[in-house]
Amino acid sequence: SSATASAHVGVSEGVDLSVNQDEPWTIFAHKKPNDGWIVYNPKTMRPPPLSKDTKHVKLLSWNVNGLRALLKSKKLCIQQLADREDFDVLCLQETKLQEKDVEEIKESLHGYENSFWTCSVSKLGYSGAAIISRIKPLSIRYGLGIPDHDTEGRLVTVEFDDFYLLCGYVPNSGDGLRRLTYRITEWDPSLGNHMKELEKLKPVVLTGDLNCAHEEIDIYNPAGNKRSAGFTEEERESFETNFLNKGFVDTFRKQHPGVVGYTYWGYRHGARKTNKGWRLDYFLVSECIADNVHDSYILPDVDGSDHSPIGLVLKL
Amino acid sequence: SSATASAHVGVSEGVDLSVNQDEPWTIFAHKKPNDGWIVYNPKTMRPPPLSKDTKHVKLLSWNVNGLRALLKSKKLCIQQLADREDFDVLCLQETKLQEKDVEEIKESLHGYENSFWTCSVSKLGYSGAAIISRIKPLSIRYGLGIPDHDTEGRLVTVEFDDFYLLCGYVPNSGDGLRRLTYRITEWDPSLGNHMKELEKLKPVVLTGDLNCAHEEIDIYNPAGNKRSAGFTEEERESFETNFLNKGFVDTFRKQHPGVVGYTYWGYRHGARKTNKGWRLDYFLVSECIADNVHDSYILPDVDGSDHSPIGLVLKL
DNA sequence: CATCTGATG
DNA sequence: CATCAGATG
Numbered sequence: 151s152s153a154t155a156s157a158h159v160g161v162s163e164g165v166d167l168s169v170n171q172d173e174p175w176t177i178f179a180h181k182k183p184n185d186g187w188i189v190y191n192p193k194t195m196r197p198p199p200l201s202k203d204t205k206h207v208k209l210l211s212w213n214v215n216g217l218r219a220l221l222k223s224k225k226l227c228i229q230q231l232a233d234r235e236d237f238d239v240l241c242l243q244e245t246k247l248q249e250k251d252v253e254e255i256k257e258s259l260h261g262y263e264n265s266f267w268t269c270s271v272s273k274l275g276y277s278g279a280a281i282i283s284r285i286k287p288l289s290i291r292y293g294l295g296i297p298d299h300d301t302e303g304r305l306v307t308v309e310f311d312d313f314y315l316l317c318g319y320v321p322n323s324g325d326g327l328r329r330l331t332y333r334i335t336e337w338d339p340s341l342g343n344h345m346k347e348l349e350k351l352k353p354v355v356l357t358g359d360l361n362c363a364h365e366e367i368d369i370y371n372p373a374g375n376k377r378s379a380g381f382t383e384e385e386r387e388s389f390e391t392n393f394l395n396k397g398f399v400d401t402f403r404k405q406h407p408g409v410v411g412y413t414y415w416g417y418r419h420g421a422r423k424t425n426k427g428w429r430l431d432y433f434l435v436s437e438c439i440a441d442n443v444h445d446s447y448i449l450p451d452v453d454g455s456d457h458s459p460i461g462l463v464l465k466l
Numbered sequence: 467s468s469a470t471a472s473a474h475v476g477v478s479e480g481v482d483l484s485v486n487q488d489e490p491w492t493i494f495a496h497k498k499p500n501d502g503w504i505v506y507n508p509k510t511m512r513p514p515p516l517s518k519d520t521k522h523v524k525l526l527s528w529n530v531n532g533l534r535a536l537l538k539s540k541k542l543c544i545q546q547l548a549d550r551e552d553f554d555v556l557c558l559q560e561t562k563l564q565e566k567d568v569e570e571i572k573e574s575l576h577g578y579e580n581s582f583w584t585c586s587v588s589k590l591g592y593s594g595a596a597i598i599s600r601i602k603p604l605s606i607r608y609g610l611g612i613p614d615h616d617t618e619g620r621l622v623t624v625e626f627d628d629f630y631l632l633c634g635y636v637p638n639s640g641d642g643l644r645r646l647t648y649r650i651t652e653w654d655p656s657l658g659n660h661m662k663e664l665e666k667l668k669p670v671v672l673t674g675d676l677n678c679a680h681e682e683i684d685i686y687n688p689a690g691n692k693r694s695a696g697f698t699e700e701e702r703e704s705f706e707t708n709f710l711n712k713g714f715v716d717t718f719r720k721q722h723p724g725v726v727g728y729t730y731w732g733y734r735h736g737a738r739k740t741n742k743g744w745r746l747d748y749f750l751v752s753e754c755i756a757d758n759v760h761d762s763y764i765l766p767d768v769d770g771s772d773h774s775p776i777g778l779v780l781k782l
Numbered sequence: 783c784a785t786c787t788g789a790t791g
Numbered sequence: 792c793a794t795c796a797g798a799t800g
Contacts, residue, residue: 531800560800589799592798592799638799638800640799640800641798641799641800677800695800732800733800772800
């Protein structure tokens with residue numbers, strides 16, 4: 151089909167782009183309303199792997215939408231993801247764990263002896279983030295250090311030799327945008343400022359579900375979602391003000407300008423099959439290491455959650 | 467095996483009675499602690515069907531533990547139960563429906579154009595009862611006529627030519643027996659008195675989940691359940707005082723003295739496979755029609771709920 | 783170990 | 792249309 155023909159990289163030519171049935175992991179850009187954007191094939195778009203001689207680290211990040219359910223589903227246990235992707239560090243968001251669940255899961259992570267978990271204490275089974283690492287960090291920190299923002303288990307920071315890694319789950323603005331103000335006037339600025347503070351010491355990498363599709367290219371139906379949580383003007387501006395304009399680089403967009411690459415598809419209406427998605431998950435890095443990014447990518451063939459994992463290969 | 471050998475009717479002879487794997491619908495009495503009770507085989511224990519010349523009615527009753535889930539499971543839609551059992555009337559308890567769910571389900575009941583539903587208005591998705599009938603009743607009544615006891619959708623009464631039929635779901639006494647007092651001092655007496663009032667006009671049939679295992683023979687582990695909701699001394703006494711001593715006859719027990727026949731098995735620990743059950747579901751009838759009962763029976767092979775249906779064939 | 787709701791996304 | 796919790800049985 152024409153869709154298959156354009157699977158590599160090229161400008162959509164008015165064909166009815168959709169998922170390639172032969173290679174279901176291949177996500178095409180859609181024809182409308184984003185006509186003319188570049189088709190993104192996550193497999194062929196990836197650069198060749200770095201040789202062992204080039205010192206680098208491989209980071210993955212995944213909003214798992216409930217880690218217990220994911221592990222029960224057996225769609226993909228963390229060990230299988232490790233075998234397949236050979237990551238050094240895995241960042242998780244929306245683990246929805248309670249503190250009592252953590253120990254059992256920690257013990258199942260063979261090869262990743264360093265893992266750091268934070269859970270919501272204000273609402274059980276809500277939010278939650280973790281960093282699982284093969285590399286032992288120099289220091290670990292939970293939350294922003296602001297008690298008011300630290301009851302929901304939304305941030306884990308680890309310090310490695312060459313950079314700080316933050317795994318964050320930015321608050322969803324919610325139905326009726328009831329939490330929009332909190333999000334843009336409190337959480338986002340606090341997180342941005344915290345990153346600037348850390349950056350005085352070492353370069354910073356922020357990954358996670360930032361709950362914002364930055365530009366029109368980052369969402370399936372921009373016109374219809376102008377007042378939807380995650381695509382309001384306020385959130386998009388906040389994303390720029392608090393992160394991009396502070397010097398943090400959206401690594402996927404830098405590597406793939408004009409390319410559609412979603413990381414989230416709502417469960418409703420089979421949105422994933424028809425690629426009606428959003429790009430909500432990011433790797434942002436300090437400007438000073440932006441050129442060290444070898445590859446910033448999406449793994450849309452990994453399911454088990456409404457988000458797919460994303461990856462970053464960073465040269466050190 | 468000896469278990470199979472004793473499958474018909476006989477006294478347990480110290481064999482380890484359990485479910486017959488060849489006929490999984492066959493429920494045996496257990497060896498301990500009820501050694502010596504009669505083994506009940508629900509298939510062979512049933513009398514031959516009445517001829518068409520003998521005027522009679524066939525009633526079924528079933529605590530479905532959530533009707534929407536049952537219908538979704540496709541284990542047994544009501545149409546299939548109708549095809550198999552050819553009942554005239556089906557009484558349901560714990561439908562857990564909301565009023566908004568009723569219309570759609572009513573329309574799916576081909577051949578049973580008369581159906582009467584009551585739902586809890588105080589707690590959504592809780593309790594709920596219904597009578598589904600091929601025969602058009604002379605009158606219908608919901609609840610006891612006592613507003614305080616009628617917010618939970620626990621009782622539907624229909625009047626036929628020859629008897630009143632009550633479909634009831636007696637309140638569970640709950641964890642910690644927190645509702646025991648309400649149950650035995652308010653609900654049970656009100657229901658018993660209501661039945662006596664109706665009986666002045668016509669014979670009465672009460673069916674449903676009466677949430678009480680009357681005697682030791684009616685529960686797998688009597689010693690261990692003396693303070694469990696459904697087997698407390700208080701509930702058992704209330705069952706006698708308010709129903710049996712008022713002249714209503716436990717039709718299953720009359721037909722099968724000394725026979726174990728459970729109608730409920732908790733979902734936990736595979737209680738149904740090992741027949742660790744309770745008899746909580748009954749057909750009680752006015753003394754004046756007790757001899758009209760042709761058959762009072764259990765259908766333990768019907769699953770889809772933690773209760774099995776029970777049946778009554780009543781000569782008119 | 784099931785059902786349900788209601789919150790959340 | 793998923794996850795979770797908590798109530799209920």
